[in-house]
Amino acid sequence: MSSKFDYDLVVIGSGPSGQKAAIQAVKLNKRVALVDLNPHIGGICLYDGTIPSKSFREAILHLSGYRERAHYGKSYCVKDNIGMQDLIDRCFNIQRDIEQNIRSQLSRNKVEIIRGIGSISAQHHVTVTCEETARSLSTHTIVIATGSRPRRPDGFDYDDEVILDSDTLLHISKLPRSMTIVGGGVIGCEYGSMFAALGVKVTILEAQSRLLSFVEEELIDSLVYRLREQKASIITCDKVTRCLRTPDGRTVTYLESGKRVVSDIVLISAGRVPNTEALGLEKLNIKRNARGNIEVNEHFQTSVENIYAVGDIIGAPALASTSMEQGRRAACHAFGLTDRGDSLPIPSGIFAIPEIAMVGKTTTQLSAEKIPYEFGVSRFSEVDRGKIIGDNGGVLKILFHRNTLQILGVHIIGENATELIHIGQTVMSLQGTIDYLCQAVFNYPTLSQAYKTAALDGMNKIISTQDIPDEIPLINGDLEALTSTIN
Secondary structure, three states: OOOOOOEEEEEEOOOHHHHHHHHHHHHOOOOEEEEEOOOOOOHHHHHOOHHHHHHHHHHHHHHHOHHHHHHHOOOOOOOOOOOHHHHHHHHHHHHHHHHHHHHHHHHHOOOEEEEOEEEEEEOOEEEEEEOOEEEEEEEEEEEEOOOEEEOOOOOEOOOOOOEEOOOOHHHOOOOOOEEEEEOOOHHHHHHHHHHHHOOOEEEEEEOOOOOOOOOOHHHHHHHHHHHHHOOOEEEEOOOEEEEEEOOOOOEEEEEOOOOEEEEOEEEEOOOEEEOOOOOOHHHHOOOEOOOOOEOOOOOOEOOOOOEEEOHHHHOOOOOHHHHHHHHHHHHHHHOOOOOOOOOOOOOEEEOOOOOEEEEEOOHHHHHHOOOOEEEEEEEHHHOHHHHHHOOOOOEEEEEEEOOOOEEEEEEEEOOOHHHHHHHHHHHHHOOOEHHHHHHOOOOOOOOOHHHHHHHHHHHHHHHHOOOOOOOOOOOOOOHHHHHHHHO
């Protein structure tokens, strides 16, 4: 470290991306400070986002008996009269344990944790304000990792009691009987399916023609079927204009069509906005895009070369998994460590009930790009492990190039989808082909066998059509000529 700086690296924000940047830097023998405004470290991911929502989901799956209903009937449950306290107690315990693990790791690696609001006062200076005191830190490199918060659009009278966003939803005092969700994106579908599994009457409102428009359509069809099995209502192609609290304490949501939806609570899931207000970006003219996200290059450098930005604050994909890797790679680049870069495929997971996971292209994308593809499908009902665990609705779909057989995408819905996807990701990373999965031996009985079943299904399609030419000419539109060409 140059003697003119207090630190080699100051990280602002202690979420996943900030943690990994700090740890990578100290592994390179750099002196690091981690600044966060909260007394507990872990960031939004640990306290308002990923960890509490997934812990909440697991509590629901256990206490509701959802996973066992295929065996013991739709009325089966582990606990009668489940309340919010039953569900959030598990969240709090998990949060505490994870926070202690993070703090221990940072402490062992000699990362200095500084509480306060961090702002960039100059190119190599961060000012930390805590209550009425301020401290100036000089540093060679700065990493901004302050995350995001739910967007609160106009027209919604938020009161954090019955009109809520994803940060306040898990703080309600009791389970509602009915719930409206504005927005059929990831958060809306995750919480919608969770509350529906508890028997709450859920209505999901989405302005587009279908939920989760970026997900393989066959998987969404399956998700919608499962949601409707749980008595959820889904309204698409209709825009929400207003949401108010009624005099009797309920909520009413108004749609452009004139329809009104009345429920006990409303969750507004309208995307997220970056936390940039307190950073002092204007002083250094750090560039942001129209959405307010900080602009970065392929190394996560901002328009000021020694200042990096990672995680939600730079926009899509805004996943905890990608944020961790961004933080690590930013620290690698800042201190001269060679890094492979963006060449590996990135998996996505949606923790709805059931789980959805994907990596690579969808059929819609392949068709638009005019790539000749084929697909193989396996249903968990065809895999013995699916029968054992009671998941008869799971689906695994593999997309591959029909000429080279290279795997182009994997899409899964069902139990452990977010774990299973990594097999497909690994094969794709190695430019693997469908015949590898045809020949691979998987433990029996496991859900992983669905890969082999889907691969064989796809390969059989190739074998059955291998004698048919790629293009069959039509002679004056004559059907007989077409038939004779095939024969």
